[in-house]
Amino acid sequence: MTPSPPPPPPKEHQPVSETTVSDPTRLPSHLPLNTPHRFYCGGQRILAFRGLDVPPDFDDHRPEDWLASTTRLFAEGGDGVTVLDDGTRLPDALATDPDHWLGPDHVAAHGVEPGLLTKLLDAGERLPVHSHPDRAFAAAHLDCDHGKTEAWIVLDAEPSACVWLGFREELPPDELATLVEAQDERLLAALNRIEVAPGDALLVPGGQPHAIGEGVFVLELQEPTDLSVMLEHRRFGLEEAHAFLGLTVPRALESVDRGPLTAEGLAALRRRWTDVTGVGHALPEEAAAFFRAEVLRATSDAPATGGAAFAVVVAVAGNGVLTTGTDATGTDATETVSPRTTEVARGDVLLVPYGAGDVRLEGDVTVIRCMPPV
Ligand SMILES: [Zn+2]
Secondary structure, three states, rough: OOOOOOOOHHHHHOOOOOHHHHHHHHHOEOOOOOOOOOOOOOOHHHHHHHHOOOOOOOEOOEEEEEEOOOOOOOOOOOOOOOOOOOOOEHHHHHHHHHHHHHHHHHHHHOOOOOOOEEEEEEEEOOOOOOOOHHHHHHHOOOOOOEEEEEEEEEEEEEEOOOEEEOOOOOOOOOHHHHHHHHHHOOHHHHHEEEEEOOEEEEOOOOOEEEEEEOOOEEEEEEEOOOOOOOOOHHHHHHOOHHOOOOOHHHHHHOOOOOEEEOOOHHOOOOOEHOOOOEEEEEOOOOHOOOOOEEEEEEEEEEEEEEEOOOOOEEEEEEEEEEEEEEOOOOOOOOOOOOOOEEEEEOOOEEEEEEOOOEEEEEEEEEEEEEOOOO
């Protein structure tokens, strides 16, 4: 029999208590659906992916599922923040124990903010041509530390479905202003058109104009803002104040990369995430300053492992078992973490706190761990 444990140390050195560690919100948990109403249509692929029925009153304007979000919509009602299954808003949960949720290194570098917005996005129609400010523009004109570099990990796509990214030719400022004023099809026609298929991944740097075509279903990683310059807005019925972030049109257009985005530049932004065997990055290296998308692909004879991290874990293929706490003693010497297994299958979306420890994936299953930058 093991001897009884020593008495607890004085309060200021109190380790995380057993009751706190066993609190289910501190272990891998399934993320509830979080689909705010948007101006464009879509959403059925999200429900299908997550194995949910389409409700009879489905309004077809739920095209985005905001996963582990601490971000609010810029307009359209301001929803978006994740509420955990126990009713706690995610920012409040993080604030109760930042080191456990995010890890002490992350908290020291970035504060009590994941610094990441992860979404499932189902384009039920082509999205408007838009761009997002980069960090420098957001800091100078929007009083915000984050721009909105984003990345698309294509999970599903209709045959011949496509996305558009970057102007093919350089557009002088007055020509961009003319196209935005005209609000016709020339704006889309000026962009690189890229056919996409499941397995594609693209990084979309802040400033680059883009659109996602109808029938494309992506896992999307973004800097945690909802700052968009809606270059195309009239056909979507968006107010100018919403379309241009409350800035004057000329000022807002200064945030747009007028190109060109060449074939070579485009190639540098692309990857095939399905080419990863074992463990590897879904996105180009340049993404690492903003977020990390790590593919863990386990096969029947080779598990895949990952280090402790705050992560949105999205199972994208197959099924198997995710074990957390495989480092047994936990990531913090004061904390006891028992290994814990969770069955995972395509469509499952888990939130895994840093304090849950190292992870091991077994079975015939692929997950993508969406994580803040290091
Ligand atoms: Zn975008």
